Amino acid sequence: MSPGEVAAIMFGTFAVLVVLRIPVSFALGLACIPVFIADDRLSPSLLMSEMWKSYNSFILLAVPFFLLAANLMNSAGITERLVNLAKATVGHLPGGLGHINVMVSMLFAGISGSSTADAAGIGSLLIPAMKKQGYDTSFTVAITACSSVMGVIIPPSILMVVWGGLMSVSIGGLFLAGVLPGLLMALFMMATVWGYARKRGYPIYQRASGRQFLQAAVKAVWALITPIIIIGGIVGGFVTPTEASVLAVIYSAILGGLVYRSVRWGDFPKILYDSARLSAVSLFCIGTASAFGWLLAYFRVPQTLVDLVASAGTGPISVGLLIAGAFLLIGMFIDAIPAIIILGTILLPVSQSVGMHPIHFAIIGVISLAFGLVTPPYGLCLLISAEVGGTKVVHVLKDVVVVLLPMLLLLLLVILFPEIVLWIPRLIAPQFL
Numbered sequence: 001m002s003p004g005e006v007a008a009i010m011f012g013t014f015a016v017l018v019v020l021r022i023p024v025s026f027a028l029g030l031a032c033i034p035v036f037i038a039d040d041r042l043s044p045s046l047l048m049s050e051m052w053k054s055y056n057s058f059i060l061l062a063v064p065f066f067l068l069a070a071n072l073m074n075s076a077g078i079t080e081r082l083v084n085l086a087k088a089t090v091g092h093l094p095g096g097l098g099h100i101n102v103m104v105s106m107l108f109a110g111i112s113g114s115s116t117a118d119a120a121g122i123g124s125l126l127i128p129a130m131k132k133q134g135y136d137t138s139f140t141v142a143i144t145a146c147s148s149v150m151g152v153i154i155p156p157s158i159l160m161v162v163w164g165g166l167m168s169v170s171i172g173g174l175f176l177a178g179v180l181p182g183l184l185m186a187l188f189m190m191a192t193v194w195g196y197a198r199k200r201g202y203p204i205y206q207r208a209s210g211r212q213f214l215q216a217a218v219k220a221v222w223a224l225i226t227p228i229i230i231i232g233g234i235v236g237g238f239v240t241p242t243e244a245s246v247l248a249v250i251y252s253a254i255l256g257g258l259v260y261r262s263v264r265w266g267d268f269p270k271i272l273y274d275s276a277r278l279s280a281v282s283l284f285c286i287g288t289a290s291a292f293g294w295l296l297a298y299f300r301v302p303q304t305l306v307d308l309v310a311s312a313g314t315g316p317i318s319v320g321l322l323i324a325g326a327f328l329l330i331g332m333f334i335d336a337i338p339a340i341i342i343l344g345t346i347l348l349p350v351s352q353s354v355g356m357h358p359i360h361f362a363i364i365g366v367i368s369l370a371f372g373l374v375t376p377p378y379g380l381c382l383l384i385s386a387e388v389g390g391t392k393v394v395h396v397l398k399d400v401v402v403v404l405l406p407m408l409l410l411l412l413l414v415i416l417f418p419e420i421v422l423w424i425p426r427l428i429a430p431q432f433l
Contacts, residue, residue, distance in 0.1 A: 003304040029288035054290030059165030064279035065245035070112035076256030091205035095197025105147035110227035115151035142399035145385035149370040154182030173432030188406035289338035320415035331372025
């Protein structure tokens with residue numbers, strides 16, 4: 001079979017299974033079987049073999065540990081401390097609670113690395129508070145969902161850990177590369193909140209005094225040390241990403257159990273169970289997506305795509321737009337981790353053929369996939385926020401589109417100006433490049 005025939009069979013079967021509401025992780029594995037059966041050189045048992053190979057990775061241990069750390073931090077009640085710090089910092093701006101929502105998401109992203117933990121933890125606290133103060137439900141849900149995606153962009157990011165482990169890219173470099181785009185995303189969203197507040201007359205808080213700001217900062221300082229431990233340890237070469245994730249779990253447990261005393265011994269079984277369940281879903285997706293990606297590579301589908309791009313004579317900007325469009329599209333239908341394994345492995349040779357830096361390629365992919373967390377039909381963060389807000393997704397789509405426009409502008413800037421991504425790694429740790 002030709003690469004085109006194999007791609008048509010696999011992606012066509014996968015699309016049909018998704019439409020039939022088969023879980024994505026199972027659909028990816030089942031889409032491989034027709035090709036395994038049709039080619040005499042292959043056997044369906046290879047599906048299990050390739051899945052097993054993908055699990056035999058030390059770096060993937062970081063995924064369950066980072067999820068566990070995020071759940072521990074949520075249970076420790078750090079969200080309220082971060083809200084008080086954000087209130088003392090930006091609460092006096094027009095639409096104070098909206099700015100607080102964005103800033104808390106930015107701070108929590110540097111602690112958890114999980115957008116869904118962000119949407120659930122922050123949404124349950126701020127969505128009711130914003131509605132009580134007179135904010136429109138649609139705007140409240142939209143800004144909560146869209147700001148939560150910073151969890152996969154600002155380090156430490158679980159997606160960056162998976163990306164670096166699968167494609168042999170420096171995870172420390174990816175973490176540093178995500179800092180500036182993440183901060184710009186927060187600024188763009190706060191500008192959007194300011195525009196909404198001026199138009200709709202949303203309330204503000206009284207400006208905090210220096211003493212109030214200092215008190216809020218002191219109460220939140222132990223939580224804010226977490227990204228320093230994780231990122232500093234990796235960038236400084238003291239620990240690997242997997243070891244850093246274990247340190248994050250130990251620190252989170254000490255913080256919640258001994259310092260804040262908000263996590264009791266009886267809470268740990270439920271936290272461990274929830275973390276294990278989420279990890280199992282993610283890791284099973286990694287296994288089936290790895291088999292799917294291996295089969296595409298076996299039939300030289302990525303190389304065929306590289307040849308097509310080379311024959312078209314496209315440059316880095318055109319390829320960057322192609323990469324972003326592909327990830328934006330697939331992110332609407334499947335989870336980010338299998339999307340990285342499937343599309344990332346296909347498009348990596350394409351990006352290399354036009355001289356795009358692997359870290360630049362990775363950040364374009366991660367930011368593009370972040371949109372999938374708030375765009376239907378997948379839109380997991382949007383679904384969580386809408387559920388917390390007691391409304392239907394269809395009722396908030398208009399405001400979601402408005403909030404996403406500045407994010408699209410940021411994505412375009414990252415494609416056009418690679419230095420937005422590469423400047424901090426070059427400044428702090430050029431060895432990662």
